[in-house]
Amino acid sequence: MEQMRFIISSGYFHIGSCTSMSAGLAASVSRGALLDPPCPAVFQHSIRSRDMAHSTAEETASLMEYLEESADPIWTIKQSPISGRGLFATQKIRNGTLIFKNKPLIIAARADRAGDTYCSVCYKISDTCYNCEKCFLLICSEGCKSSSEHNAECNFIINNWKPKSGCDKHSDILKIMQIYLRFLLLPDKRKMLLSILQKSTSDSKIAELELLCSRYEIPDKHISFIKLIHSIIKINSFRIASNPDNNKIPLRGLYPLSAFLNHCCLPNTRNVFDTDYTMAVYATKDIGIGEEIVTCYTGILWCTPARRCQLYKTKQFWCTCARCKDNTEMGTKLSALKCFKKECVGILLPMSPLDPRAEWSCDNCGSKFLPEKVNAIQSILGSLVGSLDLDDQFRLEPAILARLANFIPYTNHIFIDLRLRLVLKIGFTQGLKLTELSESRLALKESLCRGTLRTVAALGVGDAHLRGLLLYHLHAALAERARRSPDLYEELKSEIESTIEQAYYILQGDISAPPDLELRRRYLGPGCDKPQEERFFILDA
C-alpha cells in the first residue's frame, strides 16, 4: 500500500500533515500503503470488516482462478484476531520460502506522482512526451501510441467522457484518473474480484472525481464505479518497488491476494516485485502452522508515533501490535528523546505508547512532558535533517550533528534515517564512487551499515528487504577495502562472501535490486574458485 509518513513540513511525525519520505526512510518502507487525505480528528475504526464466509463461492473461485494456484497453497484466508480476514499458514513455513505470488489486477502511477510528465503506456518519465490528439493522454512514442493498451483507453475516453465546453484537455486530470479508467476497462470476470476486497467506509470527497466531472460529462454509472474503486484502492493498493535507474514513474498496484495481508509493525514477510510487476511474498522468518502471515504497511524504521499515525490516516486503524505496545520498541528506542531538563542524562519515552495523548517520562529524573512538546521537537529536528543536502554529505557540519545530539540520542529514528541516507549515498554517488572514497569515508560507510543492521536485528524483523540492502552495502564497503589492501583479503574474505550471499538471497528477483548483485555474488560470494585478483576484477570494471 502506498504510504507516506505523517510529518510536519519535510520533517517528522505530527498528526494532521503529510509529506513525502526521505530517501533513507523510503528505503525502509515495506513497499505498501496509500497516499491519502488527512485524517479526521476523531479516533475511530471506520472500516467494515468482511468475513470470507460472506464472499460468495463464485467470488472465492474467481480469486483462486486468478491466482492460478497449485492445488495445495500453504496459506488460507480466514477470520483474523487482528482485523477482518487475514492470511494464515496452513503448514510450517521456513524463512525464505515463497508463500505466494500474485499478478496485479491493475497498475498505475502512484497518486502523488500522477501529475508528473510520463508516458501513460510505458511509464517512462520524459519531457518529450506529447498528448495523443484524440484522447489527450500523454505518450512518449508512436509505438506506445499504437499499443493495444493505449487504444483501449483512448477509445474509452473519446466514446464515454465528453469534454465540457472550455475544458482544458491538457490538464493532468486524465492522468490522475487513469487508474480508474483501467478498472472500468477490466473484463467482468476480473471486476468480480473487487467484491471480495475490503472497502473503506470513509465517505470523504474524491477531489479528482470532482475535477473530472467539472471538465467532462461523466455517466452516473462511471461515477458510482469510481467511488467504489476509490474505497478499494485506498485500503488495498500496494506501492510497487521501482528501479531508480530505469527512469520510470513509481507505480502502485492492486493485488487480489496480497490485499488480504493484515499489517504488523513486526512483519514476517517481505515483498518482491518482478519486472512484470508480479508481487511475490516471502517469509522473512519461520512461520508456525496457523500463524498469521503479515506485512508492514509503513517504514520498518519509523518510530511508533509515526507508524501509528500514518496507519490511522491512511488505513483508519490504530495498530496495537507488540512493538507499538513496547515503549522501547524492542529495545531500539527509535522514538526516544533526550530529557528536556538541563543536566539530566536520561531519555524520554512514552508512558503509554498506545495513547497518543499520554505523557512522556524521563527514565532518569522521572520528569513528565506533554506529547505535544515531544512531537513539536521531533518535527523540527526531523525537518532540519530532512532538508540537509546529502549530496554534500561530508560538509554536514559537525555543529548540526552536535546540536541534534543535544536533543536526541543516536538511537532516535531521525539519526537512523540520516545513517541510512548516508549508507545509500556513500560509494554510490557520482564523484563519490566506492573506488574514489577516502579511507575514512569507506570506514564510515562500513560502520553506518553495521549500526543500522544492529537496529534491524534488534527489531526482530528477520530477513526484511532493508536487511538485504544493508548487507549489500556492507559487502560493497568490505570488498572495496580488500581490493585496496590485498593483504586484508584473507581476514575479510568470509564476511565479504557471507554478506553478498545473504544480500543475494534476500534481494534476488526484485526490480529494485542493485544491478551488480548477481555478478558480485558470482565472483565474490562463497564457492568462487577464481584466484583473488580475478575475483576483484568485477570491482575494477
Ligand SMILES: C[S@@+](CC[C@H](N)C(=O)[O-])C[C@H]1O[C@@H](n2cnc3c(N)ncnc32)[C@H](O)[C@@H]1O
Ligand atoms: C489490506 S486490508 C487487510 C485485509 C482485511 N483485514 C480484510 O478483511 O480484507 C487492510 C485493512 O485491514 C485492517 N487491518 C489490517 N491490519 C490491521 C491491524 N494491524 N490492526 C487493525 N486493523 C487492521 C484495516 O481495516 C485495514 O484498512
